[in-house]
Amino acid sequence: MTDTITLRRPDDWHVHLRDGDMLGRVAGATALQFARTIVMPNLAPPVTSVSAARAYRDRIMAALPRDTRFTPLMTAYLTDDSDPQEIARGAAEGVFTAAKLYPANATTNSAHGVTSIAAIRNVLEAMEAIGLPLLVHGEVTDADIDIFDREAVFIDRVLAPLLRDMPGLRIVFEHVTTADAVAFVESADADVAATITPHHLHINRNAMLVGGIRPHAYCLPVAKREAHRQALRKAATGTSDRFFLGTDSAPHERAAKESACGCAGIFNAPFAIESYAQVFDDEGALDRLEAFASLNGPAFYRLPPNEERITLKRGETIVPDLVDGIVPFHAGETLGWSLA
Numbered sequence: 001m002t003d004t005i006t007l008r009r010p011d012d013w014h015v016h017l018r019d020g021d022m023l024g025r026v027a028g029a030t031a032l033q034f035a036r037t038i039v040m041p042n043l044a045p046p047v048t049s050v051s052a053a054r055a056y057r058d059r060i061m062a063a064l065p066r067d068t069r070f071t072p073l074m075t076a077y078l079t080d081d082s083d084p085q086e087i088a089r090g091a092a093e094g095v096f097t098a099a100k101l102y103p104a105n106a107t108t109n110s111a112h113g114v115t116s117i118a119a120i121r122n123v124l125e126a127m128e129a130i131g132l133p134l135l136v137h138g139e140v141t142d143a144d145i146d147i148f149d150r151e152a153v154f155i156d157r158v159l160a161p162l163l164r165d166m167p168g169l170r171i172v173f174e175h176v177t178t179a180d181a182v183a184f185v186e187s188a189d190a191d192v193a194a195t196i197t198p199h200h201l202h203i204n205r206n207a208m209l210v211g212g213i214r215p216h217a218y219c220l221p222v223a224k225r226e227a228h229r230q231a232l233r234k235a236a237t238g239t240s241d242r243f244f245l246g247t248d249s250a251p252h253e254r255a256a257k258e259s260a261c262g263c264a265g266i267f268n269a270p271f272a273i274e275s276y277a278q279v280f281d282d283e284g285a286l287d288r289l290e291a292f293a294s295l296n297g298p299a300f301y302r303l304p305p306n307e308e309r310i311t312l313k314r315g316e317t318i319v320p321d322l323v324d325g326i327v328p329f330h331a332g333e334t335l336g337w338s339l340a
C-alpha cells in the first residue's frame, strides 16, 4: 500500500477567487496548494478588459503574503459586446491566458453573459487565429430544458455545432458533470479538453436532496445521477490527457447559501488536493494523480509543468465546519490524505 506520494506542485485550472473582503479570506487557501490558477472573471462587474484583468491580478497578489510564489492566470469575460482586438491585445500582452463563455444567466454573475454564439463570432475567430483557449460554462439556459439536461443539450445545440464551424478553436469544457460530456471530449480532437471538480467526483445529486435539502452541495452545473459520477471518476483517473484538475472552488457567505434562494457554488479550495487524492486512492489510481493534477493542464495550456514538488501522506485530515466563516466542501468529514 502506498503511504506517501510526491508529485509536481499542481495547478488549478478553474477557480473563483472573488474580490474585496472575500478575496482576502479565500486566496490564501488556493495559493497554499496550487502554483498557478486560471482565475474566473465573473466579478460584479465582470472582468472584460485588459486593464480590469491587470488590476484584478494586482489585487489578488496584494491579498497574499508578499513572498507567496503563486501565479494567477487571468481570463476575459466574454459579452455580446466583446472586442476581438481587446481580447487579442490582452493575449499578446500576457494578461489573458484564456477567455470565458458564460451563457447569459447560466450561473453566478452571468447576467452579462453571451446571448448567442453568433454575437461573438468575430471574437471566436480571433481566438482561433491566435490559439487562445475558450473556456465554456456548458449549460443551455432555455426555460424548457430540465436543469439536469442542461449540459447534454448544450453539447448538441452549442458545442458540437461550434466545433464543426470552427474546428481550430481550442476549448476547455469546464466542470463537466455528465457521461455525455466525457464522451464528447474523448471523441473530439486534441484541442478539446475538460476540467473536473472534486465535488463532482465525490457526490451525486442525492447528496443535495436526500434527508433534507443541503445547500452546501448545490453548485452549477448541479451534480447528476450516480452513473454520471462514475463516468467522471473513470475519466479523471483514466489515461486520457484531456481531463485535468479544476476545482471550481466558488465561495459564498454562509447566509447566502443557507437561504430560501441559495447561491450556487462549493468552496473546496482548503482541502482540494486531499479531496482529489482520496478519489484516486479509492479508484486504485494514485499513480495517475500527477498527470491529472500537474501535467495534463500545463500541456493543454502550452506551459511548462511546475518543478516544485509536494508530498501527500496517508493519514487523517479533519475538515472543519467553517474556514474563515465559510462552510467548506467535506465540512465535518475526515479525508484519508494530508498535505505535508
Ligand SMILES: NC(=O)N[C@@H](CC(=O)O)C(=O)O
Binding pocket: 016, 042, 107, 108, 109, 137, 218, 219, 220, 221, 248, 250, 251, 264, 265, 266
Ligand atoms: N459553480 C458554481 O456553482 N458557481 C460559480 C459559477 C460557475 O462556475 O458556474 C460561482 O461563481 O459561484
Ligand SMILES: [Zn+2]
Binding pocket: 107, 137, 174, 175, 220, 221
Ligand atoms: Zn461555471
Ligand SMILES: [Zn+2]
Binding pocket: 014, 015, 016, 040, 248, 250
Ligand atoms: Zn466556476
